[in-house]
Amino acid sequence: MxxxxxxxxxxxxxxxxxxxxxxxxxxxxxxxxxxxxxxxxxxxxxxxxxxxxxxxxxxxxxxxxxxxxxxxxxxxxxxxxxxxxxxxxxxxxxxxxxxxxxxxxxxxxxxxxxxxxxxxxxxxxxxxxxRTDRRRFTSWPVPPERLAALAAAAERPGTRVLPVDDPGARAVVERLVARAIEAEDEDPLLREEQRRWIAHGPDDGIPLSSLPAHERATERPDRFDRDGAYDLNSFSVDVSDAVLALCTETDDAAAWLDAGEALSAVWLRATVGGLSVVPLSQVVEVTETRAALQLDVLAGSGVPQLMLRIGWQEVYRPELPPTxxxxxxxxxxx
Ligand SMILES: Cc1cc2nc3c(=O)[nH]c(=O)nc-3n(C[C@H](O)[C@H](O)[C@H](O)COP(=O)(O)O)c2cc1C
The missing domain is CATH 3.40.109.10 (NADH Oxidase)
Incomplete structure (x- = not known):
């Protein structure tokens, strides 16, 4: 403190x-x-x-x-x-x-x-x-002006943070996120790398205590293990969640660094306002879904670097321990 x-x-x-x-x-x-x-x-x-x-x-x-x-x-x-x-x-x-x-x-x-x-x-x-709090958000909508203020707080030359609020574009994002998760899941090297970083060590990786227990009955794609050992259903996008796209003009080391600074600016500002943020990087990691995101969702507004799922956690939920x-x-x- x-x-x-x-x-x-x-x-x-x-x-x-x-x-x-x-x-x-x-x-x-x-x-x-x-x-x-x-x-x-x-x-x-x-x-x-x-x-x-x-x-x-x-x-x-x-x-x-x-x-x-x-x-x-x-x-x-x-x-x-x-x-x-x-x-x-x-x-x-x-x-x-x-x-x-x-x-x-x-x-x-x-x-x-x-x-x-x-x-x-x-x-x-x-x-x-x-925290990266992957528990399912409440269905309370994030007011558009809150989202716009978050996006504005993070913009810097060469970087744009865009709310994806059009229902058609949201549906495309959900499809692409699900497709990226599936694509990575089919690749043994990627699967193994993700698995290795769960409970990786005492001072790095994602501890089990940061991963949500099963929260819903429906089958939805998740980021890590699909065999049921770790149920991370809330990794994917829900219709009531707000989504921000973090984009840059170029696609090089300087742009990635800028995107990281913008990510931190959005996340800290969101935390001050009581909002929860979960990055969705797989949709950008997979070449095919990144290209579709750029063309079909962002339509020339920039190169996507990270998608962010934003929403409200339940007020009385216990706090997650820090990673x-x-x-x-x-x-x-x-
Ligand atoms: C570039 C980047 C990509 C990330 N991608 C994901 C992701 O796809 N899914 C997810 O649940 N968390 C993602 N995270 C969150 C990290 O897993 C998290 O920051 C890390 O485990 C540390 O936990 P903490 O944020 O609670 O301190 C990402 C974070 C960064 C910076």
């Missing part, structure tokens, strides 16, 4: 700086990542924090290009700037600063201390509350 300092003896300036940087990195590591792979490495020196994409944690079967990897790193980058602001530091970000080191994704320079704004504290508080993260020592580049 972000709390004001105590009343003990004043720590040395260098210790304070070190503390702020480590807290920024620790909060940034709470970012969502594909299968909770946490594909990032950090280094702090002076007032600068460097962020690398960790290719050793790339999903070779489902993400050969590293799209989901860089979206995840982009989310961590945005989390870092939100955390820095709440800790009273503005952050100047230089993306891909070194052509010789393409995995060095960003340099974040922290400025002098200042008093954070209330909205910055609110957004940072959402970092620790945010685990690797220790700071492990994610610090030596």
């Amino acid at each position: 972000i709390t004001p300092g105590g009343t003990g003896p004043a720590p040395r300036l260098a210790d304070q700086q070190d503390d702020v940087r480590r807290r920024v990195v620790a909060l940034a590591c709470r970012a969502p990542s594909v299968h909770n792979t946490q594909p990032w490495l950090w280094r702090v020196s002076g007032t600068r924090i460097r962020l690398w994409a960790d290719r050793s944690r790339q999903l070779s079967a489902s993400d050969p290009q590293g799209r989901n990897l860089l979206i995840s790193v982009g989310a961590a980058l945005h989390h870092a700037t939100v955390a820095a602001a709440a800790l009273g530091r503005s952050a100047r970000v230089t993306r891909f600063p070194s052509p010789r080191d393409p995995d060095l994704v960003a340099e974040i320079d922290l400025a002098e201390a200042r008093v954070p704004f209330a909205e910055e504290l609110e957004l940072a508080a959402a970092i620790e509350r945010r 685990p993260r690797r220790s700071l020592d492990e994610v610090m580049k030596r």
Whole structure:
């Protein structure tokens, strides 16, 4: 939690700086990542924090290009700037600063201390509350103006966040999501990769406690295991759920990083407003469904990078436990 300092003896300036940087990195590591792979490495020196994409944690079967990897790193980058602001530091970000080191994704320079704004504290508080909550949403509709505000909060040059509200387009999205899930399920390599990241280890992967128990009688496609061991029916899209399409102008590393920053902006803002978000990446991972999405749903509005299912969880549902993260020592580049 972000709390004001105590009343003990004043720590040395260098210790304070070190503390702020480590807290920024620790909060940034709470970012969502594909299968909770946490594909990032950090280094702090002076007032600068460097962020690398960790290719050793790339999903070779489902993400050969590293799209989901860089979206995840982009989310961590945005989390870092939100955390820095709440800790009273503005952050100047230089993306891909070194052509010789393409995995060095960003340099974040922290400025002098200042008093954070209330909205910055609110957004940072959402970092620790945010979860991928795959339980079935209630049927309460998400008001279109709420959706539009979320989309607007995340737009940045080269990135667009589009509500998919036309009933015809929604039906196409549902069909494509189901088709992508089936296509990945038929591929033994993809199936095995997904299975491996469930209960993967004590500090990464998707723990069983984050996966919903069976919630409905109807047969619907799900993301991971279809043999009934893990019933993830609520992974697919329901008609009452709102859907946002995260798109970019280009389809390269810079665009994927931007998409990740936009993802984090939407998700934290949604969390502040009590809304739940579940990314749907399979429909973008499968070449055929990605092409159909671009042509039939987005019709020239951009390249789809991620679809987001958005809705309300039941008010009195117990909170999900947070998913685990690797220790700071492990994610610090030596
Ligand atoms: C690029 C990306 C793609 C993702 N794709 C999916 C997905 O298709 N289905 C899903 O349920 N969760 C998806 N997630 C959510 C991750 O599984 C989740 O962030 C991770 O397990 C950590 O859990 P947390 O978000 O609760 O901290 C995705 C996240 C990212 C960043």
